[in-house]
Amino acid sequence: MNKISLFLISALFSQSLLASPIVDAFLADPVTVLDDQGRSQREVARNGLPKTLPVLQYNKELDLVQVELAGQKVWLDTMDVRVSPPLNVVKLPCQKLSSSQADDHQNNSTIGFGSGCSK
Incomplete structure (x- = not known):
């Protein structure tokens, strides 16, 4: 019984962690x-950064994330x-927007609305 309840509690907490945005x-x-005003302070090499970082805050006006x-x-x-x-989900009915035209097969391009498009 203890193993099952421990598993359920850990699953509950892991779901709440998955809901928070990460870099x-x-x-x-x-x-x-x-x-916090969007002014450059310094530069950091990408290889010196951790693979993932939790997002602490999101400034929608300046489109910045705090880590x-x-x-x-x-x-x-x-x-x-x-x-x-x-962070930004487009409030468009993506399924109703026009998609690729029939002649797109000639230039091998596609049109997509991205992962931020609400479906």
């Missing part, structure tokens, strides 16, 4: 560290990182 990739090298690096709370531009789950 799971750094797209720029070096990554620019910003202050903790080396015990210090800093801000990163969302263009330099990939956050999962996405």
Whole structure:
């Protein structure tokens, strides 16, 4: 009985951890560290950063995420990182938007709405 309840409690906590956004990739090298106003403070090499970081705050106006690096709370531009789950979800009915046209097969391109599109 104890093993089952321990498993259920750990599953409950793991689900709550999965719901919080994390930085799971750094797209720029070096990554620019910003202050809370979006001004550049310094640059950090991508290989010197951890593989994942929990997002502490999100500034929607400046499109910045706050993370903790080396015990210090800093801000990163969302263009330099990939956050999962996405912070901005497009409020469009994606399934009703126009998709690729029939002649797209000639130029081998596709049209997509991205992972942030609500479905």
